[in-house]
Amino acid sequence: MSQRKEKIVFIGNSIVNGFPHKRSECFVSRFREMTGHDVINKGINGETTDQIKSRFEKDVLSHKPSRVYLLTGTNDFIYSTATPAEALASLLVLGHTAIAHGILPVLLTPLMIDGALAEQRWLEGTDYEKVAKELVLMRELMMELSSDQGIAVVDTQRYYMDLYDRSNVEEYLSDGLHPTVVGHAALAEFLFEDFRRRGGL
Secondary structure (H helix, E strand, O other): OOOOOOEEEEEEOHHHHOOOOOHHHOHHHHHHHHHOOEEEEEEOOOOOHHHHHHOHHHHOHHHOOOEEEEEOOHHHHHOOOOOHHHHHHHHHHHHHHHHHOOOEEEEEOOOOOOHHHHHHHOOOOOOHHHHHHHHHHHHHHHHOOOHHHOOEEEOHHHHHHOOOOOOOHHHOEOOOOOEOHHHHHHHHHHHHHHHHHOOOO
């Protein structure tokens, strides 16, 4: 473990917040335990990318972290507040704002949903097929970002999708949208390994 204790902020929606589980069970808390760093959770249920953008100064810049992880997009598409390109444009503004303040931005591709499960356990009447297509498109756009922009992208969507299939989806998605406790533990492991590869430990 590194000698210097880093301050790291995770900002985003309910997945960052850990809904519907205890904060101590979410991937951010597990990541804090694994790294030993000062990790701050700024996830808020139901938030869109623009809402996250509006509180970025208060919830990220004011803490003066060394790096910030951003996970967003799903609510933009469920509530039709932004297209994938628009959501990414807002994320890039936040990324460049972070860089200007000496903070390394790490963008996490939004997790895929399971429409059939979400229809049963989350919101009825939502066009989950459309949401899923937009999540795929946002991931594609994010993965095309050039590393020379100084913005890191971690493909959490692909990693998480590879964990399950139709036979065990409920082990990883509690309601079609949100990870289970097992899923949060897996996400923490994945991000911890990525953090180590980037010289975080």
